[in-house]
Amino acid sequence: MIRELSFIDVLYLIAATRWTLALTAIAFLGGGIVGLAVALLRVSSLAPLRWLGAIYVHAVQGTPLLAWLFVFFFGLSIFGFTVSPWLAAAAAYSIYAGAFLGEIWRGCLQAIPRTQWEAGASLGLGFTQQLRYIIVPQALRLAIPPTVGFLVQLIKNTSLAAVIGFIELTREGQLTTATTFRPFTVYLIVAAIYFALCFPLTQWSRRLERRLHVAR
Amino acid sequence: MTYSFQFRDVFAAWEFLLEGLVLTLELSLVTMVVGLVIGLAGAAARVYGGPWLKRIVAVYVETIRNTPLIVQLFLIFFGLPSAGLKFDANTAALIALSINLGAYSIEIIRAGLEAIPRSQIEAGQSLGLSPVQIYRYVIIFPSLRMMFPALSSQFVLLMLATSVVSQISAQDLFHMASIIQSRTFRDFEVYILVAAAYLILALLFRLAFAGIYHFVFARR
Amino acid sequence: MSLVELKNVVKRYGTNTVLNGVSLSVEKGEIIAIIGRSGSGKSTMLRCVNGLEPIQGGTVAFDGTVVNDPATDLRKLRQHVGIVFQSFNLFPHLSVEKNITLAPKVVKGVPPAEARALAEAVLRKVGLAEKIDAYPDQLSGGQQQRVAIARSLAMQPQLMLFDEITSALDPELVGEVLKVLEEVAREGMTMMLVTHEIGFARKVANRVVFMHEGKMWEQGPAAETLGRPRTPELETFLSAVLH
Ligand SMILES: Nc1ncnc2c1ncn2[C@@H]1O[C@H](COP(=O)(O)OP(=O)(O)OP(=O)(O)O)[C@@H](O)[C@H]1O
Ligand SMILES: [Mg+2]
Numbered sequence: 205m206i207r208e209l210s211f212i213d214v215l216y217l218i219a220a221t222r223w224t225l226a227l228t229a230i231a232f233l234g235g236g237i238v239g240l241a242v243a244l245l246r247v248s249s250l251a252p253l254r255w256l257g258a259i260y261v262h263a264v265q266g267t268p269l270l271a272w273l274f275v276f277f278f279g280l281s282i283f284g285f286t287v288s289p290w291l292a293a294a295a296a297y298s299i300y301a302g303a304f305l306g307e308i309w310r311g312c313l314q315a316i317p318r319t320q321w322e323a324g325a326s327l328g329l330g331f332t333q334q335l336r337y338i339i340v341p342q343a344l345r346l347a348i349p350p351t352v353g354f355l356v357q358l359i360k361n362t363s364l365a366a367v368i369g370f371i372e373l374t375r376e377g378q379l380t381t382a383t384t385f386r387p388f389t390v391y392l393i394v395a396a397i398y399f400a401l402c403f404p405l406t407q408w409s410r411r412l413e414r415r416l417h418v419a420r
Numbered sequence: 421m422t423y424s425f426q427f428r429d430v431f432a433a434w435e436f437l438l439e440g441l442v443l444t445l446e447l448s449l450v451t452m453v454v455g456l457v458i459g460l461a462g463a464a465a466r467v468y469g470g471p472w473l474k475r476i477v478a479v480y481v482e483t484i485r486n487t488p489l490i491v492q493l494f495l496i497f498f499g500l501p502s503a504g505l506k507f508d509a510n511t512a513a514l515i516a517l518s519i520n521l522g523a524y525s526i527e528i529i530r531a532g533l534e535a536i537p538r539s540q541i542e543a544g545q546s547l548g549l550s551p552v553q554i555y556r557y558v559i560i561f562p563s564l565r566m567m568f569p570a571l572s573s574q575f576v577l578l579m580l581a582t583s584v585v586s587q588i589s590a591q592d593l594f595h596m597a598s599i600i601q602s603r604t605f606r607d608f609e610v611y612i613l614v615a616a617a618y619l620i621l622a623l624l625f626r627l628a629f630a631g632i633y634h635f636v637f638a639r640r
Numbered sequence: 641m642s643l644v645e646l647k648n649v650v651k652r653y654g655t656n657t658v659l660n661g662v663s664l665s666v667e668k669g670e671i672i673a674i675i676g677r678s679g680s681g682k683s684t685m686l687r688c689v690n691g692l693e694p695i696q697g698g699t700v701a702f703d704g705t706v707v708n709d710p711a712t713d714l715r716k717l718r719q720h721v722g723i724v725f726q727s728f729n730l731f732p733h734l735s736v737e738k739n740i741t742l743a744p745k746v747v748k749g750v751p752p753a754e755a756r757a758l759a760e761a762v763l764r765k766v767g768l769a770e771k772i773d774a775y776p777d778q779l780s781g782g783q784q785q786r787v788a789i790a791r792s793l794a795m796q797p798q799l800m801l802f803d804e805i806t807s808a809l810d811p812e813l814v815g816e817v818l819k820v821l822e823e824v825a826r827e828g829m830t831m832m833l834v835t836h837e838i839g840f841a842r843k844v845a846n847r848v849v850f851m852h853e854g855k856m857w858e859q860g861p862a863a864e865t866l867g868r869p870r871t872p873e874l875e876t877f878l879s880a881v882l883h
Contacts, residue, residue, distance in 0.1 A: 263619060265576075265622075266576075266580070266618065266619040266622035266623060267580065267615045267618050267619050267622070268580040268581070268583040268594070268615075268618055269580075270583045270584060270586075270594060271583070271594070271611055271614060271615040271618060272615075274597075274607075274611045275608065275611045275612065275615065278601065278607040278608075278611065279607050279608035279611050279612070280608070281607070282607055282608050283608075319725065319727060319729045320729065320731065322692055322725075322729070323725070323729035323730075323731070324731075325692065325714075325718065326690060326692065326718055326721075326722070326723045327718065327719075327722075327742070327743035327747065327791070327792075327795060328715050328716070328718040328719040328743055328747040328795065329715070329742075329743060329746065329747060330715050333746055333747070337742055337746060338731055338742075341733050342731075342732065342733050345733075356485075356486065360486075360487065360488040360489070361488070363488035363490045363491060364488075364490060364584065366490070367587055374488065374490060374491060374494075377491070377494070378494075381498065386502070387494065387495075387498035387499045387502065388495070388498075388499035388500065388502045388503060389499075390499075391491055391494045391495040391498065391499045392495065392499070394491050395487045395488075395491050395492070395495065398486065398487045398488055398491060399483065399486045399487050402485075402486035402487070403482060403486045406482070406485065406486055
């Protein structure tokens, strides 16, 4: 059934944006947990743990996110699991975001001079105490701008979940196109919504970055 | 329930995979060249151009960097025909990828150009170097060295991102995977294999970039 | 029993032997000044005493505990051995009070109110009571170094290590830090201090140790050793730093 593109379609697109945001939130949460573990593995004092972290990062950063989505959505079903798009997307995005956040945070941890660890150790603090009271609070300040920057990547990349039928902004755009045959206008609106979400975050991340540079 | 892995059917379709691999490689390499050209021109415009040129480039960069590649791709492949511009899937893919990479390259190259401290340029001047010599030895070479790591990881990301062109039925590696999947029903094996293929590609790219860096920059 | 006992300590970085069989014992209450050319291994030796550097040979013992024994709980040991670094190494994100009370609170479990009183007490000792709520970047170099000393003192260590703690300071700030050091010395603290301030070493130290090429080259009572060096190397070193 073909119909005209109307204002209501625009509202539907805007409404679908909430699933984009929900998926971003889940990906950020899952990715944050994985990323924290990866960052800690990467700064561990045990070499095998560091290798484990490095292998994970290289493997994930060397494969397309699309492959992870397909493996979880189509791949796991053959083991007899029925995987919902939600679950597949949550798993794939956690793995993907975990590698990138892990690398960002590792960089921030390693940007804190070794002498800060030593000063803590010399006062009798253990590894986790040094991490918790001395290193992490300082690294956190450095981590905020690039983490916000990555959030933009994440929002944009949730669009890939459309290909496994996850209904978010891009998928809603495809569906609207199918009924209205106005792909140019529809995708332009979709792009504009993404821009409205991402651009302020990009600017914010830049501002934070600049402030950090001034403060140093 | 146990599942027995079966790669035989999948391997039997190796010609498909190879064909897809070739297109993925072609797309990546051509896009890198075009993206680099856009990046150099755009960065030059951004740093040395007039106010209007600067603004236009900034709008281009921000628009591309704040919207998803797949939407850019859909807009070009599905959207532009209604404006009278019709491309086949491979061409549309190449255009979308180049425009996308171009925007990221501009940012990276611009940052590299702006990172050269004034004092370096002044030092060059006080040594009696001509403007061309200063440009070559004091600005271009050190900034290229500085931006090279960021640029090469952007290139690897781009190579992986080419997989989205399968969604407009360009016959790349990822698209071939879905063809094999529909024939063999070996979903898991197919996508694991394809993921491994991308991983090897990514490693080869990184190796190649490290080699280039070593030969061009590290020995001075 | 000596408080600190180094026996034939060997430390290498790759093929570079930095400590080549160093032996030294320090009695309770002693103040040892360690002097020597740059690169002679002074810092490295100090860092071996509190286990910051693993060693390749010999033994380091503190109060009967073998520091280089893998079974030794270094966290426990370091509660009794304070160290102050050339570059202060204060925690920039914490106020002076938090810098001082962090370790007493999380390592020793001192309750907050008591910890604050402790911070006040050690800050009075270094003459910075009014800076308790300041942040490190609001302090001069000399003040930061005095806070670092106070931070160490707050753990009530049995031994304190000082590694060229005035070298990073502007000349006019050196005096205030040395005065604090003297004060700490007067209270009977056992101290090992690496220093380039020969005059200060002569005045405060009981014993002077001269290190050369990773070896304990010459040692003896401060005035005597500095006044009449027995080896040509120490003589050359002294004439270089004194003139
Ligand atoms: N982490 C390290 N890795 C490799 N070599 C090191 C390291 N730390 C110190 N060294 C080397 O060990 C030697 C002794 O260094 P150390 O810092 O103990 O000297 P120092 O006597 O304290 O000198 P200075 O007066 O300059 O502080 C030097 O040759 C130095 O290059
Ligand atoms: Mg030293």
